[in-house]
Amino acid sequence: MRNKAGARSEQISWSRRFGDHLFTALAVAALLLVLLPLAAIFADLLERGIGSINWAFLTRTPAPVGVPGGGMANAILGSGVILGIATAIGVPLGIGSGVFLSEYGRNRFGDVIRFTADVLNGVPSIVIGIVAYSLVVLRQRHFSALAGGVALGIMMIPTITRATEEMLLLVPVSVREAALGLGISRWRTTVSVTLRTSAAGIITGIMLAFARVAGETAPLLFTAFGSQFWSTNINQPIAALPLQIFVYAISPYDEWHRQAWAGALVLIALIVGTIAVVRLIASRGMMKGTT
């Protein structure tokens, strides 16, 4: 009797263990499959781009055709300016509408906004570029960093909106009740308790939106336009890394092709670097006091 039972339980545990190992193996295989293309892209970029990255590349403006050397410093700076404007537009609007949807959006109006956000998310980026063109460029009568920032900012909004709403909805009712029960007003509860509880997730959403628009080229073609010179004036055309990469990549010159690879590498490094720094600061700040 005891023996039989013992044998049975051993059998079950053997098949369980086998199943367990099998699924672990499958999960690892899936993970590798996902990481493989990413690693391949990185390796390729590194191989082709690293050779052209030097001090001049990071500190000089582009050299005229035929003149060797020169760099993409103005494009790096320009991308920073445009992304700064985009973040300043996309983050407050995105978080604001996400908060609205989660706190007051359990109705038809909320559904309409949700649907709009999803549609906006699917609008081709070149179309967003045209919108920014008609909103800003036509009014200013020339291309500008501002127009580029507006285009990318609009593109950031839906991602941040939905991420904010979903993260806020994950905060249990009991946590909101705790705050309300202390006599804290509704909006203060939303800002200082609910938003704060879901800050990590919302920051992830912002980073996703940021990374997505940082590499956009199409919406910048007829907004920021590009430039060969230093500029930080938001009312003037400005260079941007993706634009510069695009122009160099379709040029007939080998030197420019190499610089395009280097530019792509720098772009990826800047995106990854920004995300890493923001995460570090966020994880440090999370436990600190409200003051």
Add this chain to the structure above:
Amino acid sequence: MGVGIEVESLNAWFGATQALQDIGMRIAPNHATAIIGPSGCGKSTFVRCLNRMHETLPETRVTGKVRIGEMEVYGDGTPAVLVRRQVGMVFQKPNPFPAMSIYDNVAAGLKLNGFRDRRKLDEIVERSLRMAALWDEVKDALKKKSGASLSGGQQQRLCIARALAVEPNVLLMDEPASALDPISTGKIEDLIFQLKENYTIVIVTHNMQQAARVAEFTGFFLLGRLIEFAKTEKIFTNPSDKRTEDYITGRFG
């Protein structure tokens, strides 16, 4: 100082279902009053009507009168936040703020209402944690550990400290010990004894020994009605209503 609570013809609804029917009760200041009754009879709903938490849920409705001290809880000119600052609440399940440190959890009610005096805050946080019998366990990690990193029993005491920090007149406790071990439960009962000197306490409990130990008065609820309200001793030894007797002798519920 604790203040008395007067409840008159109180009704409460969730959508179309009525959870409380015509409740009337006079709760004595500086005493503990226990609310007992079978699951789903409206105990939580009742205490949540006392500090206007019921109306925070969607599609709910309340009618009737509640007076706490001089304050008309459902008066036209009485803001809900004012009521809740004077009527502290400890919920059935511990609900610390997960993204805040232990210190900030306790200080939240004051800080988020604009209180800025740091030295005074430190004092209040320590005093509240001591009252809730949690100070010794957390004093070394006040600002390092998050409220969510504590054990269930510690979290509930943290929630009690958080409620005490805003210095309410009344403390509502909805089964504060239902998830706790006997030692933590004992600590909370001791705490209730101390708090009675300065607060009016309403405590919901499923545990009749607990009601008998801590409360001078007991109200028995059934299906949304207050069946009997009297001295605890009377409820447990000589109830006037047959249904109360059936419940406390364990014949149903």
